[in-house]
Amino acid sequence: MRAVWLHEFGGPGVLVAADAPDPVAEAGQALIEVAFANITFVETQFRASGFGPFKAKLPMIPGNGIGGVVIAVGSQADSGLVGKRVVSSTDGSGGYAERAVVDVGNLFEVPDGLELDRAVALLADGRTASLLIRAAGLHRGERVLIEAAAGGVGTLLVQLAKSVGMRVVAVAGGARKVEMARDLGADVVVDYSKPDWVDQVREAVGSVDVVFDGVGGSIGRSAFELLARHGRMLSFGMASGQWTDISEEAATGRGVTLVDLPRPTPEEMRTLTEGVLTLAAAGHLQPMIGQRFPLDQAAQAHRAIESRASVGKTLLEVRK
Template identity: 55%
Template structure:
């Protein structure tokens, strides 16, 4: 099979397609022939060696989210799974490949009416958005500030906030990204690369600030997103687009009357992670969650995909198509 290997940390060019033996499913595993493979921003940080987490030992095949068809079952696995359309995480690596062996317990059946691309677009991003929405609990009439508003997670979070009756302010770095966020239900769009963007958020809320802020950016943007939360509001950081997570001292938040909602509240248990994955795909099949598949690349284009994400030149979810 063809697979994308990371053998050294560096720029996008270190990702190379190589002929690789097919994985053999072990006990409790199945083999998936992939039809769509998700790419996350953190995978670009891992590739560069700059991820805000422990880096993996190399070499590895990157990738943690796939959709495809089960083509083989290992020992102690129901053979009836063969032929089923499924989405699955991979345990952290192995996804950028034509075939992937995964634990059968990780499989999420793809509902009828949902394609492979939308399924993988909802698998990780959908469950993350659902978990964040549950943890922050936006309510009808509340103002919600969502950063990186054209990303896979944030574009779904906008939809969930709107379904709860909240009023969404989308923050992003360009006109096309703000247009996308507005098309998904945001009421106000602000470009946070422009001076005074925080003032425009305050103006939109009549000077009161927002009730809820969800920050995937970190750095100076994340700090500003926290400071825009009014007394009695909630703040959750869920990404490190700047290279560092937003870290707010508990005593500062208490002094401002702001509740810091930990990301752990979105995923209180492994069972909750799987439940949210199943729910995300079901919501997609029902038409209530619409992932944005902004761009696709062949396996051989993995380096180009990472380069585009790194340049902030993508909308929504970026996929590899074997």
């Protein structure tokens, strides 16, 4: 089979497509013919330095989220899974390949009416967005500022926040991203690459009650300053390359709560994932796929994400 190998950490060019042995499903595992592989910002960080939640055992085939069809199962696994459309995490390795093996406990059957590529796009970002919405403790009518609103998580946050009655302020960098956030139904859309973006937000809504911080750095710090007393800030990303640096003392002094994103149990992760897949199948949540690359162009896909020129979700098309 074809796969993308990582032999050393470094720039996107270290991702090299080559042949690999076909994997075999062992006890409690399923073999998936992969159609799409999900790419996240965390994976680009891991490729660059080995930093992240994945085990760094080189050489390896990276990739943590896939979608495809089960073509075989090992012992102690339900043979009825064969032929099912599924999405699954791979625990950090094996995803950038034509075939992958995963523990059957990681499988999620894709509901009827939901395209496989959209299910893959929801696998990581959907449950993250759902977890953020839950952790924020939103109250109907609150003003919610969403950074990186045209990203994989951000586009879903805009939709989910609107669905529960929030007034959404979407901030994104550049005209293309701003237009996407507007099309998703945000009430106020601001380009944070403009020097007066904070003033634009203040003019539109005054202060905000909740900040979903997906950029970090100076953008995150400026968003923090927009919070009203009793506001909440939840940081989930660092598209700028660094987390927002705000001390507990600074937050307390302004009457603001820095909400730590709770680590869900496996049971909660399953509930969150099944929930967003069901919403999408019913047409209530639309994952935005902005870029698609063939498997052999995984390096270009990583470059697109790191350049911050990408919008929505980036997928590898393994099989069409």
